[in-house]
Structure formats: structure tokens, C-alpha cells
Amino acid sequence: MPQSNTEYLQILPFILMGSGIVISVIIEMFYKKSEPVLGWFSVLLFITVGFVSLASINDSAVLFNNMIEVGGKPAIFNFIFTFGAAVMILSSMNYISKYGIYFGEFFIIVQSSVLGMMIMAGAKDLFMIFMGLELMSICFYVLAGLNRKKIQANEASMKYFLLGAFATGFIVYGIALMYGSSGTTSLPYIFENFSSLISNVLFVTGLGLFLIGFSFKIAAFPFHMWVPDVYQGSATTITGLMSTGGKTAAFSVLIIMLSAVFANNAANTFEPYFAGISVLSMLFGSIVAIAQDNLKRMLAYSSIAHAGYMVIGLAAGNQDSVAGIIFYLAAYTFMNLGAFGVLSIIEGKDDTLLDINSYAGLNSKSPILAAFMALFMFALAGIPPMAGFFGKYYVFIAAIKSDLTWLAIIGVLSSVISVYFYLRVVVYMYFKESTVNFSIEKNNTGLLAVVISGILILVFGIIPDTLLNVIISVLNF
């Protein structure tokens, strides 16, 4: 059936984002020194789209013949994606010329990837999930290898592409089986008949393959092989986006796919699977991160561990856990982007100064950066008044509610392990003498990005209950 005009008005965030991409292409085409213009234009675009999405948080609707959902949960995800991307662009503005990828296309590809994430978070149809996923993934493959003169970047891009394509293969095969057994790609229809479909072997196989594919995308343990090399090889700010936006988008799809489980309190068939990968990811990420001296690599392993904590919420499978995951994702996005922002300011030419020794005595060189880095590390470790703590707290509480106390205990244990390597950075910054001699370049936009993420984390940490209530109020299963 043809769409009404109000429907076009309701998907305004998507239309804005799409026209933003097209306008950026035109700017890039006709304007010689397009890079600064495109940078600020992207920031403006992301913030506009974020606020437009947030404005419609209370009137959720499923539009375009059951294709996409706007308002409600997707609005929160859109906020995370767009603000995260805005912060990332701010950190990138100076960084990309240092890294050697000062192209206008960089901003266009970031915008496209955000559009892909938004489509994933709002998807109400398997088609839309696949389209959004591919849009996001292809942009990430390109971003990872954007500097084709760097061998590590090429390696990162190649590994990411091959394993990403492999994961996409799983997802498509899963979608095919789900379509074959249910006869539709429309998620609302699948959810209606979920209780009968879940006894169908083919449907469960399909859903299982689908979940395995997305476990690649969220970087959970047995499917994490690509993470350290890709995160280390790509440009720092790009890694920031991949580890936050990409992970958030993948989690949003997992939440959508399992919302039938969360809604009807149907038997959570995949609880053992999720419990297994969460335990493995948490322990593996936390333990291996201890041995890392390169901060990007350390953050890569820490991102595996964080994926593990979030998967606890999926294993718990109730409304509270979903709200907890969303809160955790929001907090994680900004603390990780902040940490990568600091890294990108300090990083020198040709991937130098990423070692933890470069951070020794940072306090004397730049007290502001040291303070914010400490803030992000505390947040990532989950020290109580920070946002990271509440993210973990909500997820663990939800797990205990679902009689998964043992999972919560392992989660707490592994966070205790992780405190070691996060605080090691703080110790280096404040209590060690500097051994490497370098000067920090002036980078106002980068600093702005760090400050914004810091403020957001503090806000999340001060009023977590209010935010959680907002999230719970818009969850509509």
C-alpha cells in the first residue's frame, strides 16, 4: 500500500541522515577544501538527527508496511549512535590529518555507517536488519583500511572484511532458514507465532545461526579472533566508532530478535548459549588484557570483556535486563569513545606513543587529559559513582532476578580482575616518571570530544535511575 504523508514525517531522522549523506557528497564534489566544512557539517547533522529522534521518543510507531520502528527504543539507540558519531568526528578532525587520511570521503562514510546503524536499531523486518548491517559493515571495512599505505591498516581491513563476510554468511543463512520455516521476513508476524515456531527445528537452527553471526559482530569470545588486530590496525578514532557504534547496533538487533522471548517470558531457548559466551568473553577479555602494553590492544580485549557483561543481560532475558543493556551500551559508548579520544590526542605519527610507557607521568604534561583518562578508566573498570558501574549493576541485578546468580558472580569476579589493567594506566599517569619524551600537540576539537564524553559519563553516573526509568518506560514488547 502507498505510504501516507505522516509516515514520511515520522521517519524524519532517516530522511535527514540520508539527505545529509547526499549533501555531503555534493559538497565534497564541488568544494576544493571540503574537509573542515564536511567535518562540522557532519557534527551538525548528527546532533540534529539525534535530537529529532529524541523528540519522538514517546510516540513510537511502526511504519512503511511493518518495515521500521521509530520513537521508543530505536530513538534511544539513535541518540547513542548519532552523539557517539559526533564525538568521534570531533576527535577525528585533527587526528585524521596526523594519521594520513585527510579525505572528505571519510566523513561521508562515517555518516553512511551511522545510517546503517540507525536502520538496524529500528528494523522490524529481516530485510531491514540485513540492509542496515551491510551498510554499516561495508563502511567499517572501508574505514579500517582507509590509509592504504599502512600495512597494519590493510591487514585490519582484510581481516575485518573476511571474517565479517563470514559472519554475514551465517546471518544470511539463518535468515533464509527463518524465512523458510515461518514464511515471512516480517518480525511482528514471527513474534506472534514465536511460541509455535520455537518448536520448529529449522527455525531454531536459523535463529541460532543468526545469533552466531551477530556474536561475531559484538565480538563475544569464540568469535572474537578479529578484534585485537582490527582494533589495533585501524585508525584510533575509527576503532572508537567500531567498538561502540558497531557493538551497540549489533546488540540492538539481538534485542529486537529476542524481544519475543523478553515479552512473553517464553522459554529462553538460547540461555545456555548466551551464558556460555558471556562467561568465556568476560574471563578471556579480562585476563588477556592484563598482558597488553599497547593501550589500543588493551581496549580491544576490554571490549571483548564488556561484550561479555552485556550478554549476561541477554541470557537473563527479562525487561530489566534489556533496559540495563541499553543503559550499559550508552555508558560504554561514551567512556570508550572518550578513552579512544585521549589516545588519539596523544598518539604520534605512524602509530607511535600508544604504549603504556608513553602515559607515564602524563599528569605533569597535561593534567586535563590525565584527569579525563583517569575518569574513563574508572568508568570502564566500573568503580561505583561512575556510569560504567551502574551499567554492570543493572545487568547483574537482572541476572539475579532470572536465577542466574552464578553468572552475576562470575561477572563481578571478572570486573575485579579488570580493575587491575584499568588502574595500571592511572598509576602510570600519576605515580610514574615520564620516560618517553614527546610534546602533546594542540588539538582543541579532540579535547572538546573528550570533555563531552566525560560530562556525559558523569551525568549518566549522577542520575542513573532517572535515565533507566526513561528507558524502561519506552520499552514496548
Place this chain on the structure above:
Amino acid sequence: MSILEIIIITFVKILFIITAMLLTVSYSVYFERRISAWIQTRLGPNRVGWEGILQPFADVFKLLLKEDIVPEKSNKPLHTLAPFIALFVAFSTYAVIPMGPEVTIFGYKVNLVVADVNIGILYVLALTSLGVYGITFAGWSSGSKYSLLGGVRASAQMISYEVSMGFSIAGVVMMASSLSPVAIVNSQYGWMWNAIVQPIGFITFVISAFAETNRLPFDLPEAEPELVGGYHTEYSSMKFASFFLAEYANMIIASAMIVTLYLGGWQVPYIDKLGLGETLTTLIQVGAFFAKIGALIFFFIWVRWSIPRFRYDQLMNIGWKVMFPLSLLNVVWVAVVLMIFN
């Protein structure tokens, strides 16, 4: 009509078209030589028969009697297959091109087209996109670097120009709101020829057609000064003749496509207003179709002997940076025209 009758009628049509194609192809070679001679004030072949009219038959006999040389390093099955692909593609495209309106012969209503399929245009596009295989296989299987270069050039060139060709056709399809060539011809009633309604699309299609048929100024796959004979360097005897025939058959197909899509097919403007008899009208219309094709073939030959060859990078630049945007522009133009007049 019983199935048997349909089969017989179709068979007669196919037989007619194959004969006509083979004759026109051989004679277009003759005409090419004569016209080129005329353009360059030479004589051209004029010894065999009156004014050299039997020259094509002499040529065919010569090629038949020649030794068929297959190079030692070649991949023999593919080397043999390639000319057949080229010929098959060239001849089967003709199945969907309408030569005239529906006529009644011996009490049977006959459409003057072998197959009136509703996706005829896509069928043509599919076959032209396969045409590249004949050349590519020939180039690769010969095991010679000149052939390989010719084959690689051909595939790059044909893919590049297929894009703008497809988009030019999109304008025509939008105008007729059908993919059937019969419907497209019918939609160009009177002076509503697509060449007049969408001149940009007409120009891009004609230029792409030149590139698709590998004719000068786009004959880089067989550029003699650089590549000896291009993809057919290592071919001789009837296999070489097959490529030669396929090239001219492609030229005729391209002309027929241009006539069908842009020049009104068999339509003659306002002929039905003259009050001629039905038989006479049909005859004039079929005649007009062939006359238009003839004029276009002359145009093809004329261009070949007047314009020098492009350089390879120029060819690619024209394909992607000029033809492609222009053909997109044409789609927009047609959409605007349709919005205003519908």
C-alpha cells in the same frame, strides 16, 4: 491455432530471419568495402559479377577453403567454442525485434516478430551482455598476449558502455511503460519517435551501440596498429569468418535496436491517414523498417571511415564521466516529460 501451426509459423519466421541475416551480413561487408572505397576515392571490389556483386560469395568460399590453424599453446575447447558464442549471441537477439505490424497471411494472423515476449528488452540486454564472452574467451584461449590484451580490453569496454546503454533504454521503457519491443514500437505512433522526445538518450544509446559493437571509433579490442588483430589474431578459416560475421551481425542488430527503440520501428508517420490498402500499408511499413536499418548501417560505415580511434583512457573517461551521467540525465528528463504530459 493448434500447437503444430504455431511451431510451423515460428519455424518459417526463424528460417526467413536467418537467411535474411546471413545475406545482409555478407552484403554489409561488401557495402562497407564499396563505401569505404567511395569515401577514399578508390574503386573497391568490382570484379566478381556486375560491380562486384558476387564478391561476398567469393570471400566465403575462400575462407571455407583455408586451413584452420589452432595454436599449440591454445586451450582448444574454448578456442573452438568462442566463435560459436559470438555467432549465437548475434543471431538470437533478432528473435524479439518486430519488423512490421500484425498481418494476415493465408488466413493466419501473424505477428512480424519471432517471439513477442513481455521482457524482450531485458532479453536483448542479457544477450548483449553475453556477447562479451565470445571475445573474452577468444582472447584468453588463444594463448597469445595480443589476443589476451584484446579480450581484456573488450570486456572492460563492453561492461562500461552497457551501463549507459541500459540507462538510455530505461528512458524508452518509461515512455512505453512496457519492456516488450512490440509495445515500444506501438507507443511511437506518428511523430512521437523517441529520438525526438528524448534526444539525449538517443545520442547516448547510439554512441554506446558503437562501443558495444566494437566499431570505430571504439574498436580498441582489435586495434590493428597496437594489437595485430586483437582477440582474433590467432583465428583463421571459418572460425575467423564467424567472428567477422558476428561483428557485422552485431552492427545490424544495433541498427535494428536503434530503429526499434528510437526511430519508431516500422512506423511511418501518419501513413494510416492516407487511406491506402491494408496490404500496401504493411508493405510500406516493413519497407520503411528495412530502409531505416539500411540508413543506419550506412551511418555506421560512414563514421568508421571518418573518425579516428580513441585512446584507451579517453574511451573509459567518455564511458563513465560523460555517457553515464548523460544517460542518467535522460532518465530524469523522461520522468519530467511524463509528469507534465500525463
Place this chain on the structure above:
Amino acid sequence: MNLEIILFIVLALVAVVSSVAMITRPHPVISAVFLILNFFALSGLYLLLNAQFIAVVQVIVYAGAIMVLFLFVLMLLNTNKEDNIFKQNKALKIFAIAIAVLIFAQVAFLIFFSSPSDALNSQVAESVQSGTIQQIGTKLYTDYILPFEAAGFLLLAATIGALVLSKKKFE
């Protein structure tokens, strides 16, 4: 036996034989040739299912464009004989066969043992009706307009990505 079944058997045989030939030929270019043949057989099968549009698109896109690019690369690389990876790694061969058997068993299960739901049957009937290009166009521009537009952005992003990765002027 009616014409349809005879055609189906012929096309299916061609498809199976060509795909087996494709994976067993040592030379990559010959493999590509068999793959093209396979695409043709598949396109014929689509025609039998009244999916004319898919059939023609199969030829135009896969056989006409993608495989030409494949051949293009294979010819430029001019690899003469592919080293048989199975000879270097025996375990890989067993793994590959296991995966193939698994997928075959699953397809066999789908066809012979699973009872498709009623919804699926009605959808199959509907899709046989809607194989014509007019109906595909109508569906694409009404029900599926959003995935269609998303695919547009996907292609745009992929194009820009390819261009930026192969940028000539790389400071």
C-alpha cells in the same frame, strides 16, 4: 511426461554437472566457464517457475557482469594451475566434506521431511503469480520501498568506499 518436467530434468542435470565440473577443474578460468553455464541452467529453472525477471537478471547481473569481472581478474593474473589446497591440508578436505554433507542433509530434510506451514504454501502460490516484472516493480515501490532505498545507500557507500580506497592522489 509433459514438457515442463523434461525441461526441468535437462536443466537440473546441466546445473548439477556444471557445478561439479566447476569445483573439480584445476584451471580457474575453466571453472569460471562452468560457473557461467551453471548460471544459465539456474536461469532456465527460474523461467520454469514463471520468475522471468529473476531469470533475466540472473543472466544480466551474474553471467553478464560479475563473471566477466571475475574472468577479467583471472586473465590478468594469468594463473595457470591453481595449487590444490586440499593436497596441502588433508584435514581441510574432511572438514569441507562434512560441511557439504551437513548442508545437503539439511536441504534434503527441508524438501522431503519438513511440513511447510500453510502460510508458506500460500506465499509460494503468490510468488509464482508475482514473478512478472510489473508486479515486482509495484512491490518494490510500495511495500518494500524502505529496503529498496536502504539498498541505494548501501551501493552509494560501497561506491564511495571503492573510490576512496583506490584514490589516485594519496597524500
